[in-house]
Amino acid sequence: MRTVTAIGELRTAVRQARSGGWTIGLVPTMGALHGGHLSLVRASVAKCGFTVATIFVNPTQFGPNEDFAKYPQTLESDQRLLEDTGCDLLFAPVKEDLYPGGFGTWVEPDAAVADILCGAYRPGHFRGVLTIVAKLFNLAQPDVAYFGQKDFQQAWLIRRMARDLDFPLEVQVLPTVREADGVAMSSRNRYLSETERRAAAVIPRALGAARALAEAGETDPSALGGAALGVLETEPAFRLQYLEIRDAETLAPARGSTAGKLLVAVAGHVGGTRLIDNDVIAVPAPHKPARQEEVAHVP
């Protein structure tokens, strides 16, 4: 695997791959790679002739009081991990090349979706995300770009951006990869002490409770939310930011009548570390008695 830092080198490598007839897969990351990232790279390697991973801790998606300055930087071990997946190229640019002087053009996400869930707590976050992803799309010109379901809202907005702005590519969103105790893999798990790490397991347990209730036939979103909340409240080290049940297709608030896929999304803190997770649960339409006019037609 080659590592390049200059935009020109990336463009040349991609052009060569393209002229060799290969499809191009892109896996944008902020480094501090874990099994979730690696599953995306492996999916790309399996499907695309040429896989580009990128590592760039994007400053424009961090708020002023967030963890940009201390975000883990582990380039050498990241390179070894990528090497083992069969990744072809690592693009690890410097900030000055991606945000040159006078930078001022932004990709603004749909406010109706950017300002809910995590967006309500991280103003400007998704603008930063969409802007860097649009840039990486234009730099690597992939046929397929891979993102993880753990960042569900991010993946939704990227998919919508790709559609709205007609990017000529497919956005693939792959399942969250979890540790043995169910905790979603995340670069930010490195911030957790051993005790905090154990406390974090309350999140997948809460999601599991909602899923179990749905599998037992419950379709009411507030009942499902209540089940998850009941579990979260058993862990005093977990401070809830939000627990929301939404339509997984539209991200509109789920109602009692919502059928199809429900997103159960959780965010909160363990110590100073913000963690997010989610699950998508299929629910049938709630049972409704046959309507009068339908009954009337029965012979």
Added chain:
Amino acid sequence: MRTVTAIGELRTAVRQARSGGWTIGLVPTMGALHGGHLSLVRASVAKCGFTVATIFVNPTQFGPNEDFAKYPQTLESDQRLLEDTGCDLLFAPVKEDLYPGGFGTWVEPDAAVADILCGAYRPGHFRGVLTIVAKLFNLAQPDVAYFGQKDFQQAWLIRRMARDLDFPLEVQVLPTVREADGVAMSSRNRYLSETERRAAAVIPRALGAARALAEAGETDPSALGGAALGVLETEPAFRLQYLEIRDAETLAPARGSTAGKLLVAVAGHVGGTRLIDNDVIAVPAPHKPARQEEVAHVP
């Protein structure tokens, strides 16, 4: 020349051209074509193997009180004009394909430049322009995209967008094409009555006065602006919106010390029709006496 309306047909045609080894030129227009548009198409045909012109009256760049509903639509004569230039493909999509339900992702221009000049009078205009141009860049995937200097601020923001978002293409801005009396060609000139059309000639006369003064050695932006204003005031049918002198590279207000290229930009109304025009004038650095410390070193 083929005309296509479906996005899929455009993508297929562009892919074929690309796989044939041709470079692709793009000329985005809103139709009602005139000599200015045609000069862009001819430049593309001369340089690129495959030229795509687009005609789409983009609703998102019009304000609520602007002329979207009455904007001239002249597809058949536009097709004949393009045919004669050697254009390969005309893409003339419908609104529903470019702005499907749930559309919500926008390209936001640098506010410092989007809110001055025309932007001060047309809030949201350049957001609409950048968004549709980004879409057309992604749909046609050109190597070169052509725009006219008449829309100087638009061209500046598109160039900046292409740089900031790393679009893999070159933005070419070509000189304004003028009628015999100097009036800049514009689709909106069709709105003018004969009397109004004659009155519009005051604009290039005013720009000419500023240029003549600069060529006579004047470098002070306010003197150049004064010369243009003096001419504009001779035409009672012209209602000035703005006359500004700015640094043509940065669009910052020009000062007495600005050397290099000055943008002289005018906007105003003749009857109900809004017209814009501009000129770029090279000025030398104003003469400064040698500084004390420099003088002191002379033997």
